[in-house]
Amino acid sequence: MAAYDPFSDTDTDADAGTGWRVSGSGMRMGPSSTRWPRYVSFLPTAMIVGGILWNLLSPREYWGDYLLVAAVTVAGALLSLRHTIVAAVAVVVVEAALLFAGGYLGNVTATAIELANLAFTGLIAVGVNRVVARHGRRLATVRSVAEAAQWAVLPPPPARVGPLAVAALYKAAQIEALIGGDAYAVQDTPYGTRLLIADVRGKGMGAVGVVAVLIGAFRVEADQAPDLAELARQLERALLKEGARREEEIQLEGFVTALLGEIPPDADEVRLLNCGHPAPYLLDGGSVATLEPGEPGHPLGMSGLGVPQAAPETWPLPPGSTLLLVTDGVTEARDRTGAFYEPADRLRGRGPFRQPHQVIDTLVRDVERWTGGPRDDDMAILALTRTTGGPTGR
Incomplete structure (x- = not known):
């Protein structure tokens, strides 16, 4: 997954900024300094893998579900909309596979409730992602005005x-x-x-x-x-x-x-x-x-x-x-x-x-x-x- 710039609604492969950029003869603050560090983009994936391993290796069933739910929420806060949706779908598919491996698909009601809960978590993550993106765009506007003021002053x-x-x-x-x-x-x-x-x-x-x-x-x-x-x-x-x-x-x-x-x-x-x-x-x-x-x-x-x-x-x-x-x-x-x-x-x-x-x-x-x-x-x-x-x- 690529690093997410909270000031935009798109992904970027640029590394996290150093806090300044060269501009003509001088160096000034640049918006690149607001991007998450690249390693942050891998956190939801690591949490999903950790949840799967926990479920497979733990003596008690589905203890790893907490990590799966958290992974979707973290993706909504840190990653792009596309990656948030991918994380939500991945968690639902993983949970369905775990239920199938455990022989629980025969219990239609319990399976439906479990998958519906995860799907609802995914919707919450999407909502969180939209709120973060909206505030990011507003902050980007404020920063652009501040940068113009700095260049003028x-x-x-x-x-x-x-x-x-x-x-x-x-x-x-x-x-x-x-x-x-x-x-x-x-x-x-x-x-x-x-x-x-x-x-x-x-x-x-x-x-x-x-x-x-x-x-x-x-x-x-x-x-x-x-x-x-x-x-x-x-x-x-x-x-x-x-x-x-x-x-x-x-x-x-x-x-x-x-x-x-x-x-x-x-x-x-x-x-x-x-x-x-x-x-x-x-x-x-x-x-x-x-x-x-x-x-x-x-x-x-x-x-x-x-x-x-x-x-x-x-x-x-x-x-x-x-x-x-x-x-x-x-x-x-x-x-x-x-x-x-x-x-x-x-x-x-x-x-x-x-x-x-x-x-x-x-x-x-x-x-x-x-x-x-x-x-x-x-x-x-x-x-x-x-x-x-x-x-x-x-």
């Missing part, structure tokens, strides 16, 4: 800007969620390549609205602000203006951690302004350096505290190196003992990476191995590699 960055190859990923903590409060952007400007990665306090549509304001302001101001300090001021101005229209709690407590970057046209260095965000990493060959700011800045939206914003700092960007920016969904991922994930330690020695998507692939898989299960927070990743040759491909 957080479009993928260009695959290449001058000598820089670019890749990005947004991975929601929950499979059903496609959008949230993490953001990234890369833009070619008169001052060089400017970039942003940010994490909005809070979740839900309120955070998505702030992301939209932040990305919109960055698109406009990145071309106009003469330096990163002025760019940060303009972004904060846009956020405060948006916050003035929101609830009092958001006005008093809302903030955005952000990391602003600027890479000149020759790409020999990177200027960074850290506004309370996790530090980025520089991967060069097999080495990984954490670009910790000498003076951490305050998050955007907190200028009312009267603390001046930190000054940008400059770091070398060697040919072939990759600048890796992440949100706290990466750095605050925990293993089973509660230990935080440390990208510098975990990625050291795994290079060199020729392309930024290779860094992202390695990082995401390692975070998933580290957590061993669902994460508590979304994560956004932005990677830029200073290439040494012409245009690159995957």
Whole structure:
């Protein structure tokens, strides 16, 4: 039996998704991540075989019937309509064969009742299957709208800007969620390549609205602000203006951690302004350096505290190196003992990476191995590699 996609009414032979898919320069959540694992499709068959063996080998008759009934119900919940009907018919035929082997077909009333009960179970399984499929289609519609909203609010960055190859990923903590409060952007400007990665306090549509304001302001101001300090001021101005229209709690407590970057046209260095965000990493060959700011800045939206914003700092960007920016969904991922994930330690020695998507692939898989299960927070990743040759491909 093929794996069943609960978002459609058809079968699919595709394997269960990994939770992201490549799209242009970046990677985003894909509906393939909602399919059942392939082994699930074999569960009803295994239960039917188990029921037959139990009936044949058990000293008491028909103890395996419970497994047969359960197999039909499980098929209705997990498999397609066609496979549910096949499972129901198979169970009725198996039961009829067992009754014949036991010499019970002469008792017409008891045989009819037994087979009718199994047929009724099959009808229930079909009903369950239709309910699951209907809700799956509704969820698929919601997901398609969410994906369209994500592409509108957080479009993928260009695959290449001058000598820089670019890749990005947004991975929601929950499979059903496609959008949230993490953001990234890369833009070619008169001052060089400017970039942003940010994490909005809070979740839900309120955070998505702030992301939209932040990305919109960055698109406009990145071309106009003469330096990163002025760019940060303009972004904060846009956020405060948006916050003035929101609830009092958001006005008093809302903030955005952000990391602003600027890479000149020759790409020999990177200027960074850290506004309370996790530090980025520089991967060069097999080495990984954490670009910790000498003076951490305050998050955007907190200028009312009267603390001046930190000054940008400059770091070398060697040919072939990759600048890796992440949100706290990466750095605050925990293993089973509660230990935080440390990208510098975990990625050291795994290079060199020729392309930024290779860094992202390695990082995401390692975070998933580290957590061993669902994460508590979304994560956004932005990677830029200073290439040494012409245009690159995957």
